[in-house]
Amino acid sequence: MSLVSALQIPYREDRTGFWGEQTSTLNWCEEDYNITYFCAEAVNTATNLVFMWLGFKGLRNVITYSHDSVFILAFLGYMVVGLGSMAFHASLKYSMQLADELPMIYTVCIMSYIAFSFGKSPKVKASVAVALAGIACFITVYYLYAKDPVFHQVAYGILTLSSTIRGFYVTEVDVQSALRKRVPAEADQRMCQIRTLAVSGILMFLGGFFLWNMDNLFCHHLVRARNQIQLPWSIVLEGHGWWHILTGLAYHLILWRVWVNTCLNGKEQEFMLDWTPLRSIPQVLVREIESQAIAAQQQIGLVRTQLASKQREVRLAQLTRAEISTLPTDTPIYEGVGKMCASALFLFVSLPVPALQDKLGSQMKDMETEIESLGKRLHYLETTAKNSQEHIEKMLGGRS
Secondary structure (H helix, E strand, C coil), rough: CCCCHHHHHCCCCCCCCCCCCCCCCCCCCCCCCCECCCEEHHHHHHHHHHHHHHHHHHHHHHHHHHCHHHHHHHHHHHHHHHHHHHHHHHCCCHHHHHHHHHHHHHHHHHHHHHCCCCCCCCCHHHHHHHHHHHHHHHHHHCCCCCCCHHHHHHHHHHHHHHHHHHHHHHHHHHHHHHHHHHCCHHHHHHHHHHHHHHHHHHHHHHHHHHHHHHHHHHHHHHHHHHHCCCCCCHHHCCCCHHHHHHHCCCCCCHHHHHHHHHHCCCCCCCEEEECCCCCCCCCCHHHHHHHHHHHHHHHHHHHHHHHHHHHHHHHHHHHHHHCCCCCCCCCEEEEEEEECCCCCEEEEEEEEEHHHHHHHHHHHHHHHHHHHHHHHHHHHHHHHHHHHHHHHHHHHHHCC
């Protein structure tokens, strides 16, 4: 028996559920209550957790690093969409369907406001806000009246497309121009980062849209295949669940706009885009902490070199003192003083053994005091470097 067949779990045969009959105008390819009595579409519900995770990360990032406050609304809207979708797929109730679909409209209106109002006068910003609020109200009222899911999907698509096109225009015209003026040596690299972030978000969104449509078109075949494969392996064939995951990862598009605004605000030198494509979730982080950590490491290296040098000098003084202590006290010892010059190398002065011992002792005390001071500075720098590294790791903790 293979591992796959050994771990197969059959679906529930009883399809009655906690929430009762469906009242929503939509139902998806995932069979109702086939996994648990308490959740109509368990996979479609669980996959919305990606919105909670990434929304929290984005919200924390905006607040921690004081990005434009409008992004707080954007990430809150993003999280509300995830919560509404969870409630809808768990219950298949019409009221919860609205809690899923209407926040999608409101959130994309917020992103449209960001795209069309940045850098404009207060009067223009107010006009854009009023216009988008009017559009959102019209879509809401008409959708409540018509109950036509296609209308909602088309409206959402148009708003998303318009804000994305505007975002690309701002990126290619305004951001590129600003970067070439302020940081010409880094402009190409930064533009490549911005474009890659935007294209990654769009491809994820389109990939999710494709899988959602495949789920609808081939639902009958997918249901049959899932019942043959059984849980947990059959979960990978839930196309609408992949739509949730990939559109959740289209969070890249919000971060794209955060990074665009950062550059338009002239703060591209103060922040860095922390992101390895396909391997991590992007974040816009302050560069200052990274700079502090690098500077601390450089200082640590310098202080360690100075400390090692002083310790060698102390050891040499100790050896010299030990050697002359074996000599009779009236032994003349010559000490070289002065500087090397063209006519003579050194001027030698005769010192009695006790005087030289006292002088060496005084020098050793001075060096030990300096070593103690360097040790304290080294401890301070190592603590600073450790704190900076912990801060960086904490900031990057969202990768895991």
